[in-house]
Amino acid sequence: MSQETLTSPVSMPPFSFNQPQTFELFAEGRSWEPGWLADYRKECWEQFSALPDRILKDERWRFSPRARFGLTKIDGLANAKESLLIESASTVDGISFDLLDRLILDQAHSLSLLPKISGPNLGADDYSLLTGAFAENGFILRAQASTRSDEPLIIEHREPEAGKIAFHHNLIELEAHAEVTLIEKLTAHPDNPGGHISNLLKVRLGEGARLNRVVLQECSQSSSLVQMENFIVGKNANLNTVTLHLGSGQSRIESKGVLQGDGANFDYGSVYLGKNDQLFDQRTIQVHEAPHCTSNLLCKNVLCNQSRSIFSGLIKVEEEAQHTDAYQTNRNLLLGSEGKADSLPGLEILANEVKCSHGATTSRIDPQDLFYLQSRGITSEKSEKLIALGFLNEPLMGINDKNTREWALQCLESSFAS
Amino acid sequence: MNSLKIDNLQASIGDKSILHGLSLEIPKGEVHAIMGPNGSGKSTLAKVLSGHPDYEVTGGTATLDDDSLLGLEPDEISRxxxxxxxxxxxxxxGVSIANFIRAALNARLKEGEKIKAVEYYKDLYAHMDDLGMDRKFTSRSLNDGFSGGEKKRCEILQMSMLNPKYAILDETDSGLDIDALRVVSDGVNRMRNPERxxxxxxHYQRLLDYIVPDYVHVMSEGKIVRTGGKELALELEDRGYDWIKQEAVAS
Incomplete structure (x- = not known):
C-alpha cells in the first residue's frame, strides 16, 4: 500500500507531518490494532499537531542548530520490518526479547506499559510524539523476577534508505532481581545512506534488578538520529549504560535517569568521536527522587575537523533524596582548530545531605604530550590519535562485560584509523 | 661517521639564547656524561637534539652518523x-604502556610488515623482568599516577625495546631513591655495547658511580667548558661548580 502512495505523484501530496491525512492514512492502514493502541497513537498525533511552532529561544535547544533536525527533510516512513533485527535472541525462560510488530497481534498486553511511561521530554517533543504515533516497530525486552541471561542480547537498528524515517518505540522491563545485558547496534544503510532514526526507549528496573546496556552507533555520515531514553531505576537496582557514537551526521541524544527507589544506582557513560561536520547534541538529566541513591555520568567527546558537540546536563535532587551521591562530568578534546564544544552543566539540589559535583572541561592536546609521543618515533598525526583514543577510553571502562568492552574499544580504534 | 656529532650548536627559546656554540662528539661504544649547574643548558641540549618545537636552532650542526638532525620532526629523529x-x-x-611501545615499534616497520603479538609480549616481558617491573604494568596507562621511580623504569623499558643507536638520559637520577637508581642504572649498563x-x-656525581662514563664534560652558560675522565666528576663533587664557572669566565 505504501508503495502505491509513494509512486502516484498526481493524486497524493508529498509526504509531510504537517498534513492531517499523513496520520489518517497511517491509522487506516493499521485499523487491525487493539483500540488502546490506536487511541494512544491518535493522542500522540493530536499532541504533536498542537505543538507550537519551533520557537527561537527554547532553552532546551540552546546552542543547537536545530534546523538540522528539521522534519521537512523526511519524505516517508521506513519499512518497519527492515529497520530492526534481533541478532541474538533470549534463550532463557522468563526473559522475552521480541519485536513490537510481532507482539502487537497476539500479545498486545505485553506492550501496555509503553503509553504509561512518558518520554524524557528534554526538548525533542516532536520526535517523541511522532514516535508514539507512528512507531510500527521497536524491541520489547522483559525479564521475570530473578531471571538472568549470561549471554548478551543483541539488537540491530538499521538506518533506513535516504529520506525515510524509522520510528522505534522500545521497552525494557526487568522485574525484581532480574539481570540482563543488552547490546544495541545502530548500523548504516549499505547502499543508499541518509535515513533517519527516531528511537524512544523506556526502561523500568524493579527492585534489585540489573541492566547492563551498551550502544554502538555507526550510522552513515548523512543520516540523522534522535535517541530519547527514560530510565526508571527502582530500589537497589543497578543501571549501567554506555554508548559509543561514531556515526550519524547529526545526533540528538536525550537521556533521563530517575532514581526512584532507595539505594538505586545509575551509571551513564558516553563517548563521541566527531569528524567532518558531524553534530552531537546531548541533553541529560539525573533525577534523584529517593534517598541513598548514586548516579554517575561521564560524557567524553573528541572533536575533529569541523565537528561540534553540545552537552547540557542537570542533576536534580528532590527534597526527599537525602544521602545522594551524584556526579556529572563532561570532557571535550578538540583536535585541530575548527571543532567546537559547548557545555552546560547544572545542579538543582533541594535536599541538604548530599554529595554532588559537576564538571566540564574543553581542552586541546598538550604540545608537551605530543612531543613525548613523537620522540618515540610516532608521527604527530598518529600521536594525536593515540592521545585522543586514550582520552575516550575512560567511559568504555564502565562496560562490565570484558568481551563487550574489548569489542567496543576495537570499534573505536578502527573508527580512528579510518 | 659512527658518532653523534654536535658542532658549534647555538639555540634559543623565544628571545633567550641558551646554547652558545656547543661542540661534542659521542662515538658509538662510548658513554659520555654532561654535568653542570642548573640553568647551564643541559636539558635544552637534549631537547634541541630531539627536535623539540619550542627551541630554535640559530647556528651549528648536529648529525647522527651521517644524517643531520636539525630541522627534523621529533619522530623522524627517533626513527x-x-x-x-x-x-x-x-x-x-588511557594509553597503555603495551599499546604505546607497540605503536612506537610499528612506526619503524616497513610497509607490509607486522608485529607478531606473541613475540612482542615475550620480548616486552623479558625486558620488564630485567627492570623488576610487574607485568600488570603493561595494561596501565602510560606514566599515569606512576611514582618517580616507576616513570624512570618505564623510560628505560622504552629505550631497551626501541634499541636506539644513541641514547640521551636527561637527569634520569632525579627523584630516585637508591634502590631505584640501581635498577635503572643496571638497565642502562645492560645497553652499553660497541654499537651504541x-x-x-x-646534576649529581652519584649517578656516575653506577653508570661509569668514559668521558665527563662540564657545561656552563650553554657551552662545554671542560672535558675529562670519570675523575672529573669526583672533583666537581668536591669543589662544586663555581671554580669551573670562574675559569670559564677567566679564559
Whole structure:
C-alpha cells in the first residue's frame, strides 16, 4: 500500500507531518490494532499537531542548530520490518526479547506499559510524539523476577534508505532481581545512506534488578538520529549504560535517569568521536527522587575537523533524596582548530545531605604530550590519535562485560584509523 | 661517521639564547656524561637534539652518523636512532604502556610488515623482568599516577625495546631513591655495547658511580667548558661548580 502512495505523484501530496491525512492514512492502514493502541497513537498525533511552532529561544535547544533536525527533510516512513533485527535472541525462560510488530497481534498486553511511561521530554517533543504515533516497530525486552541471561542480547537498528524515517518505540522491563545485558547496534544503510532514526526507549528496573546496556552507533555520515531514553531505576537496582557514537551526521541524544527507589544506582557513560561536520547534541538529566541513591555520568567527546558537540546536563535532587551521591562530568578534546564544544552543566539540589559535583572541561592536546609521543618515533598525526583514543577510553571502562568492552574499544580504534 | 656529532650548536627559546656554540662528539661504544649547574643548558641540549618545537636552532650542526638532525620532526629523529629518556615523562591517561611501545615499534616497520603479538609480549616481558617491573604494568596507562621511580623504569623499558643507536638520559637520577637508581642504572649498563653511544646528563656525581662514563664534560652558560675522565666528576663533587664557572669566565 505504501508503495502505491509513494509512486502516484498526481493524486497524493508529498509526504509531510504537517498534513492531517499523513496520520489518517497511517491509522487506516493499521485499523487491525487493539483500540488502546490506536487511541494512544491518535493522542500522540493530536499532541504533536498542537505543538507550537519551533520557537527561537527554547532553552532546551540552546546552542543547537536545530534546523538540522528539521522534519521537512523526511519524505516517508521506513519499512518497519527492515529497520530492526534481533541478532541474538533470549534463550532463557522468563526473559522475552521480541519485536513490537510481532507482539502487537497476539500479545498486545505485553506492550501496555509503553503509553504509561512518558518520554524524557528534554526538548525533542516532536520526535517523541511522532514516535508514539507512528512507531510500527521497536524491541520489547522483559525479564521475570530473578531471571538472568549470561549471554548478551543483541539488537540491530538499521538506518533506513535516504529520506525515510524509522520510528522505534522500545521497552525494557526487568522485574525484581532480574539481570540482563543488552547490546544495541545502530548500523548504516549499505547502499543508499541518509535515513533517519527516531528511537524512544523506556526502561523500568524493579527492585534489585540489573541492566547492563551498551550502544554502538555507526550510522552513515548523512543520516540523522534522535535517541530519547527514560530510565526508571527502582530500589537497589543497578543501571549501567554506555554508548559509543561514531556515526550519524547529526545526533540528538536525550537521556533521563530517575532514581526512584532507595539505594538505586545509575551509571551513564558516553563517548563521541566527531569528524567532518558531524553534530552531537546531548541533553541529560539525573533525577534523584529517593534517598541513598548514586548516579554517575561521564560524557567524553573528541572533536575533529569541523565537528561540534553540545552537552547540557542537570542533576536534580528532590527534597526527599537525602544521602545522594551524584556526579556529572563532561570532557571535550578538540583536535585541530575548527571543532567546537559547548557545555552546560547544572545542579538543582533541594535536599541538604548530599554529595554532588559537576564538571566540564574543553581542552586541546598538550604540545608537551605530543612531543613525548613523537620522540618515540610516532608521527604527530598518529600521536594525536593515540592521545585522543586514550582520552575516550575512560567511559568504555564502565562496560562490565570484558568481551563487550574489548569489542567496543576495537570499534573505536578502527573508527580512528579510518 | 659512527658518532653523534654536535658542532658549534647555538639555540634559543623565544628571545633567550641558551646554547652558545656547543661542540661534542659521542662515538658509538662510548658513554659520555654532561654535568653542570642548573640553568647551564643541559636539558635544552637534549631537547634541541630531539627536535623539540619550542627551541630554535640559530647556528651549528648536529648529525647522527651521517644524517643531520636539525630541522627534523621529533619522530623522524627517533626513527633515525636517537632516544631521549625524559627528566619528567608525560602522563598519558588511557594509553597503555603495551599499546604505546607497540605503536612506537610499528612506526619503524616497513610497509607490509607486522608485529607478531606473541613475540612482542615475550620480548616486552623479558625486558620488564630485567627492570623488576610487574607485568600488570603493561595494561596501565602510560606514566599515569606512576611514582618517580616507576616513570624512570618505564623510560628505560622504552629505550631497551626501541634499541636506539644513541641514547640521551636527561637527569634520569632525579627523584630516585637508591634502590631505584640501581635498577635503572643496571638497565642502562645492560645497553652499553660497541654499537651504541650514550649521553648521560646529570646534576649529581652519584649517578656516575653506577653508570661509569668514559668521558665527563662540564657545561656552563650553554657551552662545554671542560672535558675529562670519570675523575672529573669526583672533583666537581668536591669543589662544586663555581671554580669551573670562574675559569670559564677567566679564559
Amino acid at each position: 633515525l636512532g636517537l632516544f631521549l629518556a625524559f627528566q619528567y615523562p608525560m602522563e598519558v591517561p 653511544g650514550i649521553l648521560v646528563i646529570t
